Amino acid sequence: MMVSPNSSKWDLGRLFRTLAFFRTIPFLGSFDTISIPGPQKQPEKTAKRTKGTVLVVGATGGVGKRVVKLLQQRGYDVRSLVRDLDKTRPILGPDVQLIDGDITIPQTLTPPVTNDLKAVICCIGSRVQPQEGDTPQREKYYQGIKFYLPEVIDTPEMVEYIGVKNLVTAVTTAATEKTLCDFTQPTREMQANWGALDDVVMGGVSESNLRLVNGTAFFSGNVSTANSGGFASVRSRNFAPPFNLADYTGIDLRIKGDGNRYKFFIRTDPKWDGIGYSYSFDTAYNIPFTVRIPFSEFVPVFRAKTVPNAPPLDPSQIYSFQIMLSKFEYDGQLNPNFKPGIFQLQIESIKAYGGKKLPQFIQVSSAAVTRPGRPGNNPQDQIPIVKLNDQLGGILTWKLRGENAIRASGLPYTIIRPCALTEEPGGKALFFDQGDNITGKVSREDIAQLCIAALESPTAMNRTFEVKETEYFGPNNWENLFTQLKPDN
Ligand SMILES: NC(=O)c1ccc[n+]([C@@H]2O[C@H](COP(=O)([O-])OP(=O)(O)OC[C@H]3O[C@@H](n4cnc5c(N)ncnc54)[C@H](OP(=O)(O)O)[C@@H]3O)[C@@H](O)[C@H]2O)c1
Missing domain, CATH: 3.40.50.720 (NAD(P)-binding Rossmann-like Domain)
Known part of the structure; x- marks a missing residue:
């Protein structure tokens, strides 16, 4: 059998581990999925209403x-x-x-x-x-x-x-x-809520993970373009209940990068593969800085395609975050800074900023x-x-x-x-x-x-x-x- 120079052995086991982590079952013949509710906290039923x-x-x-x-x-x-x-x-x-x-x-x-x-x-x-x-x-x-x-x-x-x-x-x-993920104070629950979501779901072989070490979250791995792949990412499980950030202006990321351009995604519905809202940001090698992303600047996307008619991001229901290094920008455009291989992004915290209340x-x-x-x-x-x-x-x-x-x-x-x-x-x-x-x-x-x-x-x-x-x-x-x-x- 001829093997193309840019093809590698695909690992079906990793695909199932990824889907199991996010409690998602693929329907045969398509990539549509259903989400199975996890053992997450439910909002209190009898919360007393007070004047504040x-x-x-x-x-x-x-x-x-x-x-x-x-x-x-x-x-x-x-x-x-x-x-x-x-x-x-x-x-x-x-x-x-x-x-x-x-x-x-x-x-x-x-x-x-x-x-x-x-x-x-x-x-x-x-x-x-x-x-x-x-x-x-x-x-x-x-x-x-x-x-x-x-x-x-x-x-x-x-x-x-x-x-x-x-x-x-x-x-x-x-x-x-509002602090949403404070990786300077790591907990087991925090570690358990983030999982890798790499191009293995499309047949690729890129591999990444998120580790909480020394007061920071290390998103690192190896991104490969073999098998027409080219992205590595980590995603949170759905927050339960979702964050209501309607009173805030946007997202504040404290990071230290490696010169790559990354994407940060927000999902405003609990579906596994629905519309996401994405923002691309560049990093400088080993220099800590803050990325501030107004909600109004997130772009609605389905995978790497923009969805111009999608409603604007609704910050009152934020279900999950995802951080990605991808060969692609949007609509077939390439990430201008992309280099395959080893990468590492450190994230200190994810916060909402610009609270108005x-x-x-x-x-x-x-x-x-x-x-x-x-x-x-x-x-x-x-x-x-x-x-x-x-x-x-x-x-x-x-x-x-x-x-x-x-x-x-x-x-x-x-x-x-x-x-x-x-x-x-x-x-x-x-x-x-x-x-x-x-x-x-x-x-x-x-x-x-x-x-x-x-x-x-x-x-x-x-x-x-x-x-x-x-x-x-x-x-x-x-x-x-x-x-x-x-x-x-
Ligand atoms: N006396 C007067 O004629 C008069 C006139 C005009 C205005 N004022 C002012 O009116 C205000 C209220 O008076 P008041 O008589 O109700 O006061 P107060 O009975 O002396 O109570 C002062 C409170 O401040 C707390 N406190 C002091 N230092 C603190 C710290 N570092 N951290 C946290 N809590 C601290 C005390 O806690 P602990 O229980 O831990 O000590 C106590 O609860 C005060 O600012 C007073 O100066 C007084």
Whole structure:
């Protein structure tokens, strides 16, 4: 028998192993296939519908614990970052999701803390206590009633500025980026979800695999053009449930290549061999870089043929990814960089980028943050907290820097600056002002109510204001109060 120089022995066993991996059976005489459902996770049937998840930071504090209670009463899921789980559970009860962490330690602000948030309500504060020492119940000294010389326990720069900035950065990153495959944190499940899909399915002999080693996924192998073949690829099994990336702009690949041109495919239906959406990208030898692919730039294809009439990629249902090195571009065109033989592409992560759903950030700051060192001889700049600012580690100065980080973040925000906080019952009519000139007091209960009102009113967005109570009892017309405020520039 004559053997053509570009033909090699085809391995039928590899074809069946490939199809078995993807749980697919070929119909005789055609390459149509059916998919057999695998042992994949099903979406929870009885998922409780809530108004969304709100992260409360400082939930063990005077304002924070009241905010938690009100959020629960109003049907939100509450998540809280706390420094001491054992101390917190009895304070907040069983229904709050508690995560151990500290805003001054960025490594603790992980995706379980920051993912899928409707809002953040930040009620943190550096601990200030009477110099004589706090009572066992950590009761507050009541400003204006009994005055002890205060001292600060934490470092205000770390808590009020660095900590708040860490939190803002973590929340913004989590909202704008969604990690889909993080190969720096490999798991067995991740390895098991990717399989080779080489030209053996068309009679070819190319061979590849994906190995998770040293915090990266190595897509490597040998691509051969024998038997009219010429592609090697790895594909994920179908995600269950599929990713909904409707709120994102595209895909972000962190890679290190070998100079070859590769293709990245997305499939938006669970079928084995339906339309895929493809994007070709070039790599440089051994240089790490990021490829950002807007969803709008993926080309609909059936195998290597473009399908001009196909609907545009629907990012709300993403079932699988595939990474390929192919001799072909599209519609018979050749990959201009293609060389048969050994290849290697390292993939660090696959993420969605450009998330458009940003959580609201509500900050409980303080009146008087702009007063230390303010020019002029205003009586409102002579109140005790302003005079004690240096002694208290510059607490007001650092709170203002924290506010600035929030205002610059691009997150929709509300910054509430209460006058002296009290443990008195709430229910007072509140007075709002801007310009940082008022003095007075306000109950922590009313500040907690105000946080919820800000969460639920778009009119409160991007505003910074001071608040104190009046001598009258409420109720407050929140919309009227927020409407009086000027938005920050
Ligand atoms: N006192 C006043 O008259 C007054 C006036 C105006 C504004 N304010 C401000 O209003 C805000 C709320 O006051 P509040 O009396 O409710 O505060 P608070 O009772 O002192 O509570 C502070 C909270 O912040 C948490 N926290 C501190 N450092 C943290 C860190 N590094 N990581 C995570 N959590 C941290 C504390 O957690 P732990 O339980 O772990 O300590 C606690 O839950 C504060 O910013 C305060 O400065 C106070």
